[in-house]
Amino acid sequence: MAEFKYAPELTHARFRSPDIVMNELDEASLFVSGVPFWQEQMFYTKGAGIMPWHEETDRACRRLNKHMKVLLLEIETALENKEKPNPSSVTDALGIFLSILFWSNHRPVQLNNLEEQIQTLEIKPLNLEERLLYCLERAHTFLGYTQLKELMLEQRKLIAKTE
Known part of the structure; x- marks a missing residue:
């Protein structure tokens, strides 16, 4: 049983490596509860996975949005x-x-040097850096939840504008 450890590109204090067996997870899944960035993990560690940031990006984002609504x-x-x-x-x-x-x-998501990575993104909500930092620190509070919900709504609108 190999211990799951996030790739260096996915290391961030907010996202700890889950206690799971990697072989038991479906490589074709876009979303695996408890394992954020599953497809990126496959990409960074194995050079494999379905890489939704390359193909059918809109469809992949819509599928993730359904999971987000439930959460x-x-x-x-x-x-x-x-x-x-x-x-x-x-x-x-x-x-x-x-x-x-x-x-x-x-x-693909890249969490190491997250602030620098976010600055290079073209499609993003206004003041994302400050707002996301707030969410990462306080997402378990009502204000953090509200900010995350608003960021999600704004990103969906920006995606729709670029289609």
């Missing part, structure tokens, strides 16, 4: 009930947003 509803429900949202749901939602952000720019 945001789960987080919102917890916050409305004055409960702390499930940490893995928050991490998955942040991961989906970053995937859609990078994929819509036809690039």
Whole structure:
């Protein structure tokens, strides 16, 4: 059993390597709960995967958006009930947003030097750097959730404009 460890390009304090067996995951999945950036992991470690940032990007982003809607509803429900949202749901939602952000720019997610990477993106919401930093630090709060939801909405609108 090989321990799962994110590729160096995907290392970030907010996204810890999950405790899973990599061989048990479906390589064709766009989204694997608990393992954000699954396709990037395949790309960076094996030079394989389906690479949705190259082909059918719009379709891949729409599929991720469906997962995001479910996660945001789960987080919102917890916050409305004055409960702390499930940490893995928050991490998955942040991961989906970053995937859609990078994929819509036809690039795989790259978390090392995230701020510099974001500056090079063409399709992105206004003031993304500050807003994303806030979300990464406080996504489990109502204000962090609201900011993430707004960033997602803005990115979807920007994607629609470029189609």
